[in-house]
Amino acid sequence: PVTAGSIVVPYGHVIGNEKWRGSEVAQKLQGKVKLIFEDGLGLVDFHLSNRTCILLISEADLVAGDEFKRRLVKFRNVSSLRGIVIVEKTQISEQYYSGVQKLVVLELGMVLLPVANQGEASQLIIQLVSFCV
Secondary structure: OOOHHHOOOOOOEEEEEHHHOOOHHHHHHEOOEEEEEEOOOOOOOEEOOOOEEEEEEOHHHHHHOOHHHHHHHHHHHHOOOEEEEEEEOOOOOHHHHHHHHHHHHHHOOOEEEEEOOHHHHHHHHHHHHHHOO
């Protein structure tokens, strides 16, 4: 389930899904924002504010198949949050990008932001934290 409605995120904080603990994106967020890990975030990867969250699609997710698509559709159907989709667009995953773009932007009406790697994703999240008050 999307448990996002009940989460209160203090300014300058990010609540991250436990599955990202130890990842490059989590390591690069440390020290820039206050990152708190939670286990029960459901479909959401990172909460930036009470109304905005991130769904991060890694290069591995893109290459592995369609599971991420089901997660995005499910999120869109059950959540009133503003979901921002960050996708790792690399040389390996570039062939899948147009399909993801069509699904996220045209079919689901969500914001899609491509990044080159998890380090760039963390920089983007840091910037978004300051805008999502």
